[in-house]
Amino acid sequence: MTFFDSAQWDGQMYSGGWVRGGGGTQDVVEPATGNAIGSFGVASADDVAKAAEQAAAAQLAWQATSFEDKAAIFRRAGALIEEHTGVAVDWLAREAGSGQGKAGFEAHLVATEFYSAAAMVEAPYGQLLRSGKPRLSFARRLPAGTVGVISPFNFPQILSSRSVAPALAAGNAVILKPDPRTAVSGGLFLAAVLEEAGLPQGLFHVLPGGADVGEALIEQPSVRIISFTGSTGAGRAVGEAAARHLKRAHLELGGNNALIVLDDVDLDAAVSAGAWGSFLHQGQICMTTGRHIVHESIYPEYVERLAAKAQNLPVGNPATGDAPLGPVINASQRDKIHSLVTGSVDAGARLAAGGTYEDLFYRPTVLADSALDHPGFAEEIFGPVAPVIKFGSVEEAISIATASDYGLSLGILTKDAMKGLSVADRVPSGIVHINDQTVDDESVAPFGGVGFSGTGARFGGTEANLEAFTETQWVTMQGDIARYPF
Template identity: 65%
Template sequence: MSERRAYIRHHSNEWKEPEVFLDTSHWHDKIFIGGSWAPGSGGVGDVIEPATGASLGRIGIAGPADVARAAEIAAAAQHAWAQTPHTERAAVLRRAGALWAQHTEEAMWWNVREVGAIPGMAGFAVHVAEQECYEAAALPARPYGELIPSEQPRLSMAQRVPAGVVGVIAPFNVPIILGIRSVAPALALGNAVILKPDPRTAVTGGVTIARIFEEAGLPPGLLQVLPGGADVGEAIVTHPLVRVISFTGSTGAGRRVGELAGRHLKRAHLELGGNSALIVLDDADVDEAVNLAAWGSFFHQGQICMTTGRHLVHERLYDDFVERLADKAAKLPVGDPAREQVAIGPVIDAGQRDKIHALVGASADAGARVAAGGTYDRLFYGATVLADAAADTPAFAEEVFGPVAPVARFADLDEAARLAAAGEYGLSLGIVTRDVMQGLALADRLPTGIVHINDQTVNDEANAPFGGVGASGTGSRFGGAAANVEAFTETRWVTVRGQAPAYPF
């Protein structure tokens, strides 16, 4: 607790005694099931701080048996929740939003320590979670159907109804946002939810969300939080009572989830990887472009699906851009975000670090020049710039998920479009130019789910549609009322007659 006091004192304008909202007495060695904290059938796991390797506590680990129990509980609770007046469901979501604001410092503390986020990223995640709940609070009052014409003398309607039990599988990198953006709208629309956070970030991405809704007055059984491995994820996808899957993670894992969901005839909303391009046209201001590029590639150690993974720079600006980006990267402070003012914290674990380093090494072997970085200390990987990248350079062609900026040059718009469209991903796109209409015209040539003119690729707002195409996922499923209603409800046809018809037999 003393370290938490020090963190809150350092990062708050006015120090106050820290909350005990997420105190380990609630969740030590436990999962959240049936509205209470109980041991999981998968044992326990340490909550590891990547910056130091220290244990911050122990979380309960679920097993497939817990999924079966949770699904039964959730299905039993869901019907009454769906029948609850829309005003009451909305009130729960509003209270949840207020609780995120009330407990911001404590949620940030865990985000910094468990995830390795710098404080700015941690605060942004909590802010988005608050807004996701407020946006979701508006969903219960939306019209839930429409009248449609009928050639018979009857009232004919298309009605939106809750899907039932929704399974949410969220990753380690931005665990609060990537969990709450499905949990909040699914609950608001009358569903029950089983959430499986990554065991590496189970407090930030699981316990925090459970505690928020516990305190917000969500009836027991409507939210289950089951940290676990692939066996738990598979059990959620295959259980017959779970009707919709919302998965965020790697493209490889997403393909397996989609295949499994297809075999079990259930909908799967897949938010997957990315290798987003930032295109710097010949009329751009180099300093502005470098500022955008550094943020897009190095923010949160590059561990964001929207991270700028490819920099395409017009040949007229290329050398200047590489020199200035490399200089900026070399000066970015790297270290423990809980104890130092840094720009780059640790990556999540040694496996992720080794993958990053292998891609950097393979790229150098393939002819790319390491203009900055390319080294690490423990889990701290320095901001890295790879000049002279080509379409087949490993770090340019693949999603790195680390603080690495491969830079390639282009001669004209056709070449820029060809390079940007290469590969299987289609999540986010940034274009830097003084000619906004030219930027929009270029964006129209590229298959991506998100476009930012004169901004980098990492942006997120609770009311904006979010999703990618191709290997980046199955389209916009999050953000905005229409996307959320489509994702977490079913449509049924309802007719009403004043008098039963007489049929000929």
Template identity: 60%
Template structure:
């Protein structure tokens, strides 16, 4: 009898330094750690300091990784589900054990405040735990048939999954595709954002390396646009999971379509937070502040449009502005702050241009609107109209434009008037009224008596319109995303046909 290949065992899972720079400096993870033809700096946005240097992958590295991944995937898919689950559980345990170190890198590399970094690690641990359970999920169904045979469907791994992840919640947004893809029997090629390729590149490689994932199943290839294009175009990579801007996602989707492969696109948003006339105003202000200012607004789900009933709008703006003015902004590695830096100077310039243009168009600056370097003050804009730039466009910064409405019909029309459709928040004392309003507003997610930024490993995540398509998260969506459906029939004897 041929013995099945088995997963490895943790080699140094108790090592105190999961992210020893000696392992990843100037290297990529592809068939183990190996040298790269080029390297790039890892920069701390809060200080501009260079934290290290990472290897940069080329299109040739992508081709080699895809070939190795395709070879390794076949044996991985053939393993008993318990062995795949065991690796995912160990990965979650290792991440939890080294949470402090990974959080430190998220703080330094992505500008996360400590609470956000801790949340990101916690959710990523949960992603591994849920993926471990996914390995034993039912993967088919019996079908009715008019013929003398058994007819059924079976979900089978797609083969190799490509993951392109962003900088803002880099660990979660990579892990929520990587963990279920591996659990379902696939191999993965990851291209992390170059700005966060330690906290969500080297860290992920090290976690699965220590968890005993067999060599060749996970490749981590930091790189530029040419690396991403090579990943999407490679014929051995059958599904691409992309998280990023709508413009970049459109290019990914077009390239994937030319190569007849699936692309799951989680793109931008300009989500509405709606405050009805019967809302608890104190609670609404807290929700609005969190939805717009968490991680300096650099979240696709951020509350980008505050729609407030006219009877509350004046006081809402006053209280939200006071809340914004009280929030400390600074280096999250050295101080107790609520907001850290914007990721880079280019994004600060874009945020400030949108705020300035909106004030020039007639909006009132109720709070913020200034920055020192990459540190942008939480900003509240009052008296906005729907055509003003900071209201009509995704800002991706700590900006809360407030627009008043008078009727539920007007609220529904305003909230639905966007090219995006990612998330929706509604606060009201009448839950039925909130639910009825949500039904009238297209969005991939809706939260009654909550703000727009919500995510759980057990829940499907995604949007409609220019916010993308496809879902990742939760058993049903993950199985749909990372497997193919095969129809199988079985007869007790060979069928007989007329000729």
């Protein structure tokens, strides 16, 4: 049997091995064609309870496993992903509608997550503390127990892996609920990789399903941390449910990210960056550039060139051709995109490019003459749409950029990098890129947003990952029992 042969997993989920789900099966639907290209097992609440029991038992032995053995497993996982990049890319293209370039980039990021996990288990995990008493005092990081991960459809492999890998590296067991629209690339593929890499059975579970499975995961007493990536609305519900059960919830939510283009830029480079930020993966990225804030002196030419980019970008089936843009994930998402575009045009925006679709293939769209209250400018679109607004002064640009409840990623384009940094100081954002667009991610860098975009940086780098997936314990040691006046 070849690696990740469908005969291994078709109709299955992963929980103590490949098993049937209590919720039956669901088809894997290819958005580009509407065809069923496989099936997977759907979990039930009972499956969550069984997985939690297995995970709690397996975690104790995993916590005691040497760091050398853990690191070897993660290195093997990273190597397997690199070895089978073609498999990962194929599933991302077919199931998630990813362009070949985006899919390849995502597979590379997933491999780096596991290599970073290998480094994490070898890193220091505590701190010596001063004490006013004659004793040794230190703080150490210990596994929380079991971590629940709820991941979305848009970058399914990386948005699962960036929680799964460090949570396992911290000594936890993990139960992953991938989005059922991308259960294979966002879950079952990772199960096959980790099984092949030698991860002990019972430590990692993939339970596809709907909101009921997510609720059951949050309610499980042994699941101490919930790591959620998704919409702001769903994140509120997850955070509220987790709070009722007194468990931590790390929420990485939506964004309506601003790209501020000052008047001194190289215009060709700025337009290229802006197009990438808005149109990559059909705009279905939390970091997508959702607001182009452009100085009035270069605004007309910026819009003209951005519209030309949009008109010339091929859109097609990424599994059968080399079109950089594929379909959006489903008809509901397409209709939401189109409603925001038409609503903006009705409110006074000018359609400079796009605004049309065929099946699930939405054309890259530029909305010129946008205003703060236009729906396409004020709301997260999650589609290949670039709303553009003009400004006259830096103060006005900052005012426009801050007129949003979101705060995930900010791009500032200018020849004066220090001026860009001074602008960044005044715009709340979890991520800032000076002289780059808003979409970027590295396994070694902290990632997260503020405001409606989430609860801060919870992923990336050993420090953030230890903070996210461990508990801190204070320990003191002394040679003799202290004497007290009682």
